[in-house]
Amino acid sequence: MADHVVVRIRDVKKYFGATKALDGVDLDICANEVHAIVGSNGAGKSTLMKTLAGEFVPDEGRLHYLEEDITGLAPLEIQKKGIQVVHQVLNIVESMSILENILFACPPTKNGILNWNAGKDKVLEVLNFIGIDFDLEKAAGSLSVSEQQFVILARALINQPKVLVLDEPTSRIGMEETKNLFEVIRKLKAHGTTTIYISHRMEEIYRICDKISVFRDGKRIDTCATKDLPKEELITMMLGKKLDVFYPKTNVKIGNEVLKVTNLKYKDKLNSINFSVKRGEIVSIVGAVGAGKTEIINIIYGIIKPDGGEIFIENHPIFPNHSTGKAIKLGIGLVPEDRAIQGMIGNYSVKNNLTAINMNNISRNGFINPGKESELAQGLNNKLSVTPNDINYVINSLSGGNQQKVVIGKWLADPYKLYLLDEVTAGVDIGAKSEIYGLLGELAKEGAGVVLATGDIEEAIGISDRIIIIFKGRVVQEVDPKGTSKDEILAYIMGGEKVEQ
Secondary structure, rough: OOOEEEEEEEEEEEEEEEEEEEEEEEEEEOOOOEEEEEEOOOOOOOHHHHHHOOOOOEEEEEEEEEOHHHHHHHOOHHHOOOEEEEEEOOOOOOOOHHHHHHHOOOOEEOEEOOOOHHHHHEEEEEEEEHHHOOOOOHHHHOHHHHHHHHHHHHHHHHHOOOEEEOOOOOOOOHHHHHHHHHHHHHHHHOOOOEEEEOOOHHHHHHHHHHHEEEEOOEEEEEEEHHOOOOHHHHHHHHHHOOOOOOOOOOOOOOEEEEEHHHHHHHOEEEEEEEEEEEEOOOEEOOOOOOOOOOHHHHHHHHHOOEEEEEEEOOOOOOOOOOOOHHEEEEEEEEEEOOOOHHHHHOOEHHHHOOOOOHHHHHHHOOOHHHHHHHHHHHHHHHHHHOOOOOOOOOOHHHHHHHHHHHHOOOOOOOOOOEEEEOOOOOOHHHHHHHHHHHHHHHHHHHOOEEEEEEEEEEEEHHHHOOOEEEEEOEEEEEEOOOHOOOOHHHHOOOOOOOOOO
């Protein structure tokens, strides 16, 4: 049964204008396997899965499910056949209840009348299967992003799919939630469900997947058993070249203190947070989902107001009356956790996004100079190696990694004292990650302080000068990356003892 093909894709091609997103893809997905689809951003992974889901119709080629030709079927028909896709972008209806969100794709009706409560038992059964306990009447918008991820998963599982596609499912969840998700995948496999798993996280792929299919430039390069494919070889296959340095380190002279945080408090999220950052220094704030990382970043930037404590920028207090506008004037830049909602203007061009906070450089007397705008945007675009290299491209059409480059790039036109980066490499491919790390090194070299909030321990060790570890809103330890290990940091993240400050 293990070699029985459930999804067969042959010579599939998909074009978006002059861009060839899929270039003659052949792929077999077998029953009862967890099959990883990997590749750089823009390699065609998500496009192929949207084609399998019926959201895109291939320009050439055929798709078969259990020997049935499903090419061109509508998404709802595909779902009824037994294929469900959990996309990278969460399609939560925030004003609706958790119950309604889970049943949204198949609302229970009787004689044409909608009755949400009629599906309640089925929803509870699914939630029990995935090990999550929700108040079903609660508005979905009140949930954390990681909780919303499991609502979407429950929605996909409500009809007991035979093929489940998970596109970057752990980019918004923490270590405990990831462990829970992997247990769900194992149980689904035992029940006969095939999982197609898209991720940029090498550790996850080698932990949960039976096979790996590598994509590059819209083509499937190869498919291998996970146990037979060394990590270094996988990276080379993905990038088309050997990645010599993943964490580029730059020797930087550490300068004066640019940021000082003392006794910062916020609701039940933060409890007397203390730390500092110097010019030329990259300081990582590491913790699990919900530990308080994002709250610290948002307070420094002026998005939310603390209940107590002080923040100093170059020895000058920023409270009271701090705001995001004042943060920019003080020389503070932000790359937020959710780039799609907070970091970019989705239906606008790369040019518009790159110049959005640089109006003084491209305008006079309130009027934008189109030539200066294009010149600034093109210069930044070239520096960032955004693909495709077209500043008029709509940013929503870019891959996740290229979107993130643009979100970072808009802060590079002027020098800033302090950069706040919240999960800056989430959902970004391994090549783009290395490029982003290089950018952070350049910012530090130019004398900026960098605060990196991350749940990726390896990232923190690889790129930081110091690591601040928080647990449930408290600083529990500060470590030197050169003198620590992943296991030591993980122990603190999971609840280590607080260090006196």
